[in-house]
Each structure stands twice: as structure tokens, then as C-alpha cells.
Amino acid sequence: MSLEAYASAKRDEIHTDVLLQARQACYKARDAFYSCLEKHSDKKPTEIGSVGLLYPTECKPSREDYVKNCRVSWVKHFDRQYCKTKRTQRLLDDKETRRGV
Amino acid sequence: MPIYRFIFFSAKHRFAHASNLLPRFGSSKRIQSCGYTKSAKNNYYKKPTGHPVVNVETQASHSSGAYFIPPILLGFGGLLAFLHYNDERRAVKIGKDSYTGSDTAVAPIIGGPFTLVNSENQIVNEQDFLGNWVLLYFGYTSSPDIGPDQVRIMAKVIDTLEAKKNLKVLPVFVTIDPQRDTPAQLRAYLKEFDPRIVGLGGPVSAVRQMAQEYRVYFKKVEEEGDDYLVESSHSMYLIDPKMKVVRCFGVEYNAEQLSKEILKELKKHQVNA
Numbered sequence: 001m002s003l004e005a006y007a008s009a010k011r012d013e014i015h016t017d018v019l020l021q022a023r024q025a026c027y028k029a030r031d032a033f034y035s036c037l038e039k040h041s042d043k044k045p046t047e048i049g050s051v052g053l054l055y056p057t058e059c060k061p062s063r064e065d066y067v068k069n070c071r072v073s074w075v076k077h078f079d080r081q082y083c084k085t086k087r088t089q090r091l092l093d094d095k096e097t098r099r100g101v
Numbered sequence: 102m103p104i105y106r107f108i109f110f111s112a113k114h115r116f117a118h119a120s121n122l123l124p125r126f127g128s129s130k131r132i133q134s135c136g137y138t139k140s141a142k143n144n145y146y147k148k149p150t151g152h153p154v155v156n157v158e159t160q161a162s163h164s165s166g167a168y169f170i171p172p173i174l175l176g177f178g179g180l181l182a183f184l185h186y187n188d189e190r191r192a193v194k195i196g197k198d199s200y201t202g203s204d205t206a207v208a209p210i211i212g213g214p215f216t217l218v219n220s221e222n223q224i225v226n227e228q229d230f231l232g233n234w235v236l237l238y239f240g241y242t243s244s245p246d247i248g249p250d251q252v253r254i255m256a257k258v259i260d261t262l263e264a265k266k267n268l269k270v271l272p273v274f275v276t277i278d279p280q281r282d283t284p285a286q287l288r289a290y291l292k293e294f295d296p297r298i299v300g301l302g303g304p305v306s307a308v309r310q311m312a313q314e315y316r317v318y319f320k321k322v323e324e325e326g327d328d329y330l331v332e333s334s335h336s337m338y339l340i341d342p343k344m345k346v347v348r349c350f351g352v353e354y355n356a357e358q359l360s361k362e363i364l365k366e367l368k369k370h371q372v373n374a
Contacts, residue, residue: 013283013285013286014283014285014286014289015242015243015281015286016289018242018243018244018290019289019290019293020293023249070245071243071245071328072325072328073243073245073323073325073328073329073330074245074330076323077245077246077323077330078245078246
């Protein structure tokens with residue numbers, strides 16, 4: 001495809017869901033959801049999010065809000081990151097209880 | 102001469118023993134053995150006079166071994182001397198100026214010509230950037246967190262350098278997601294950060310060629326139809342006015358560190374020029 005043909009085609013489409021406002025709304029919803037998770041961390045997680053993230057039923061509304069405001073790939077990305085940080089936290093905290101490991 | 106006698110003496114002894122062990126051999130051997138034993142007996146008789154011979158022979162054995170030691174020592178010493186000389190020759194003397202010619206050969210040559218479309222739908226190639234310092238970032242607009250952070254850092258650095266030090270560095274954002282990042286998209290996205298950032302896109306082949314020249318890794322991941330993320334190295338390249346890549350910065354630099362480093366590079370360049 002030549003440069004000129006590229007320049008003329010698809011000129012008007014803009015993905016607004018990655019622009020500043022959408023990003024900020026997404027971050028806010030994401031943070032709300034994760035704080036809900038932290039708050040209810042003692043409850044048993046019964047719902048399944050993406051990439052293996054589990055969350056309790058109390059956080060269901062914030063989860064829906066989060067998924068609505070962010071793209072699916074972003075949701076997966078943030079969930080994966082959250083799981084990773086939780087896992088490393090668990091490893092760091094568990095040092096006293098798991099001896100010899 | 103005493104050495105030969107010593108060797109012959111021991112050889113004769115061996116043959117005598119061997120003849121006893123191997124009776125199969127022909128009569129010639131036996132005759133030989135007889136001859137040997139006879140002469141051995143003769144030697145036995147000569148034993149009292151043989152003592153000085155033995156003494157001389159032992160002395161000779163020492164010296165025969167000793168004959169080899171000085172050459173070995175000399176050879177070893179010569180090897181050491183050669184190594185020392187070689188080290189001296191190869192080492193850079195302390196206090197001598199390091200030749201600046203080595204600077205250019207330190208890193209692989211990154212960069213090269215490129216032809217892309219900017220956010221105003223104009224065709225741009227690297228000639229248009231000659232004469233400017235350029236801070237180049239390869240990213241994409243649909244990045245969840247790292248992309249926006251890096252572009253924000255870039256904008257802040259450009260601001261800092263211009264406001265405080267009055268140094269103009271041109272920020273350029275090249276999209277590694279050209280299929281979704283149209284010029285209009287780039288314009289809308291970059292406008293929110295800083296109007297000075299130049300956005301470049303184009304057909305996939307052109308972007309891929311430029312990414313290859315700048316050794317940028319990028320790959321589509323988590324693909325679900327039109328929704329995907331692009332994994333990349335998220336690094337910024339500092340390019341001098343001759344379009345040569347001077348330095349590469351990773352995500353670990355924040356805005357202050359980055360501006361400090363860029364300032365350092367600019368100063369160094371001014372000293373050389």
C-alpha cells in the first residue's frame with residue numbers, strides 16, 4: 001500500500017476510549033474495584049474475573065463499572081498486573097510462616 | 102663417554118634377564134646371551150676399578166639431568182619476558198588521553214533512513230529532522246499505562262529543557278500500531294499532552310522497517326479481534342542533529358533524571374563540536 005493511499009484512507013476514525021478522559025475514568029474505576037477487593041479480602045472470592053482473578057460477590061457492581069469503563073485488553077492487563085503484585089506480596093509476607101522453603 | 106658405558110651396562114643387564122625368561126628364541130639369542138653374560142662376568146671382575154666409573158657415572162647422571170635445566174629456565178624466562186612486553190604494549194598508559202575515535206565504535210550503529218506520514222497527513226522522512234536534537238519514542242495510543250506515562254515524561258522533559266535551559270529538543274512519537282493509529286488518532290492523542298510532539302505513522306511496512314533500524318521490539322499480544330495490546334521495549338532514543346542515535350533511555354528514568362541526562366549529552370556534544 002503506498003503512502004498516499006494510506007494517508008487518504010481511514011482518516012476520520014478516532015478511538016476516543018484511549019484519550020485522556022476515557023483513560024482517567026478507566027483508572028478511577030479500576031482503583032475503586034481494587035480497593036473494594038482489599039476491603040473485602042477476608043471474604044471468600046466466588047466470582048471469576050479475567051485471567052484468573054477471583055473476587056467476592058460484594059465487589060460485583062464495582063467490577064461491572066470497571067469493565068464498562070475500560071477496554072477488555074486493558075482489563076486483562078491490569079488484572080494480570082494486580083495478580084502479580086499480590087503474589088509477590090504474599091511471597092514476601094510469608095517468609096516467617098514457610099520455613100525451609 | 103662414561104654416559105655411554107652406563108647405558109650399555111644397564112642394557113646388557115636387561116638382555117640377560119630377558120634371555121632367561123624367553124627360551125623360545127633362536128640359538129643366536131642364546132649365543133648372544135652367553136656372550137653378554139660372559140662380558141657381564143668380566144665386568145664383575147672389574148668391579149673394584151668399576152667404582153670410580155660408577156661414581157663418575159652417577160655424577161654424569163646428575164649433570165645429564167642438569168644439562169636440561171638451564172635451557173628450560175631460559176625458555177620460561179623468555180616466555181615471561183615476552184608476556185610482560187606484550188602487556189606493556191597493549192595497555193593504555195595512565196594519564197594518556199583516551200582517543201575519541203573509540204567513542205563511535207562503542208555501541209552498534211542504530212538508526213537509519215525512514216519515510217512516514219505525520220499527523221497532518223504529510224510525508225516525512227529523516228532529512229526533515231536534520232539539525233535538531235530529537236527525542237524519539239516508539240509507542241501506541243492504546244497503551245493502558247506505560248504509554249501515557251512515557252509520553253507525559255517526554256512532554257515534561259521538553260518543557261523543562263526549554264524553560265530552564267533554553268534548549269530545543271524535538272519530541273517525536275512513532276506509533277508501533279499503525280493499523281489503529283491513524284494520523285487523526287495521533288493528532289487527537291498527542292494534542293492532550295503537548296502540541297509540539299510530532300506523531301508519525303504510516304503503512305505497516307514502513308513502520309516495521311524503521312523499527313528494525315532502531316532495534317525496537319514490538320509484538321501484538323492479547324489479540325481479540327480489533328482489541329489488542331502491543332508489547333514493546335518502551336524506550337526513548339536521543340538523536341543528535343546529524344540523525345545519529347546518541348543514547349537510549351528505558352522506562353526507569355523519570356522526568357528529572359531524563360532531563361539531567363539529556364543536558365549532559367548536549368553539553369558533551371557541544372564540547373566535541
